[in-house]
Amino acid sequence: MHKRIMPLLQLLVLVAICPVVLAQAAQTKKPTPSPKQPPATQQLTTDAEKKNIQAYIELLRTNVRQEKSQLMGEVMLLNVEDAKKFWPIYSDFNDELAKVNNLRSDNIQEYARTYTSMTDEKADELIKRALDYHKQRSELLGKYYERFKQELGAITAARFVQVEHQLLLIIDLQIASSLPIVGQQ
Numbered sequence: 001m002h003k004r005i006m007p008l009l010q011l012l013v014l015v016a017i018c019p020v021v022l023a024q025a026a027q028t029k030k031p032t033p034s035p036k037q038p039p040a041t042q043q044l045t046t047d048a049e050k051k052n053i054q055a056y057i058e059l060l061r062t063n064v065r066q067e068k069s070q071l072m073g074e075v076m077l078l079n080v081e082d083a084k085k086f087w088p089i090y091s092d093f094n095d096e097l098a099k100v101n102n103l104r105s106d107n108i109q110e111y112a113r114t115y116t117s118m119t120d121e122k123a124d125e126l127i128k129r130a131l132d133y134h135k136q137r138s139e140l141l142g143k144y145y146e147r148f149k150q151e152l153g154a155i156t157a158a159r160f161v162q163v164e165h166q167l168l169l170i171i172d173l174q175i176a177s178s179l180p181i182v183g184q185q
Contacts, residue, residue, distance in 0.1 A: 086160075100137050114126075
């Protein structure tokens with residue numbers, strides 16, 4: 001039992017740290033540009049900050065995927081034969097999930113960019129995109145439930161959906177708790 005809990009705790013710590021670091025990066029006071037500093041230099045600093053944040057996001061995605069896979073492996077309780085079937089399908093699932101998650105990442109970045117100048121139109125657009133992301137992610141889980149069910153049976157497929165859904169909820173909660181509520185500045 002202890003072996004099952006440790007990876008989950010590690011994942012929770014990793015997921016808990018993500019919003020804190022991102023929030024600190026977002027709240028870091030940017031130096032006021034001096035009149036002598038050329039605009040091109042100001043733009044380079046902003047571009048460098050964006051690249052650093054993007055690199056950090058990619059690192060977190062990699063770590064979360066690895067932790068998720070480790071936890072999934074422990075919870076699924078697969079024998080050798082089933083593991084040979086499960087892991088290639090799970091790899092395909094994660095590849096497709098990464099593409100769907102890019103929609104979320106783009107939407108969050110757009111939200112951060114427009115948060116201080118939010119309009120009704122932009123809020124409507126962002127929420128519709130967020131709902132579309134959740135719909136696509138749910139459809140992806142359904143698609144892979146069917147693939148797992150076909151290869152490994154309904155019980156194993158249901159276990160996959162339960163565990164994956166729980167992990168995604170934890171990640172969702174961490175992301176949601178790190179974002180400011182629209183209209184509150």
